[in-house]
Amino acid sequence: MVAREILTVLNIYRRASRQEINFAKSSVAFSRNTKEEVRQTTAGTLCIRRENKMELYLGLPSKVACSKKDLFGTIRDRVWRRISGWNEKLLSQAGKEVLIKSVIQAIPAYAMGCFRLPTTLLSEIQGMVAKFLVGEQGKS
Structure with a gap:
């Protein structure tokens, strides 16, 4: 399962960098081709919320989807x-x-x-x- 592989990579990063990952401040974005079932299971397994369309990061949009x-x-x-x-x-x-x-x-x-x-x-x-x-x- 992809979500478990992502968790494994994140844990390796956490141990190597000695930085904690704050999942409460994290979000995950999916391409429009990703099936809804995969989106739900991945976000659920990672315990990360799904990104909003107009979410900002450092005051700028994380995606440019509109005008x-x-x-x-x-x-x-x-x-x-x-x-x-x-x-x-x-x-x-x-x-x-x-x-x-x-x-x-x-x-x-x-x-x-x-x-x-x-x-x-x-x-x-x-x-x-x-x-x-x-x-x-x-x-x-």
Whole structure:
């Protein structure tokens, strides 16, 4: 049985690395071709929950199954929330540049290291940053 072989491999890893595997924080994903019976027995044997379609890992989706624009819209929303909060404050041009370089550029950086983000999303973010930089407040 596949699940028992997986447990054997995980136990070998655990002993070799001296790291415990937290099954409560773990999940298992299956291809769409996997039979439901195999999914149930594997997840049950491993005592691991089955992965949700929209599960996040380190703030990013573990699977890209739907529109990337919709999926990564949270990045755009995070940038917009930051910029909206800063629009309330009276900031110099240099202060705005520092905030953009230190905070705004960091928001999509991790996602860009893992996924190729849609160019429309990147253009929207660039537009928000440009409007913030030149002082067009309240416009997205």
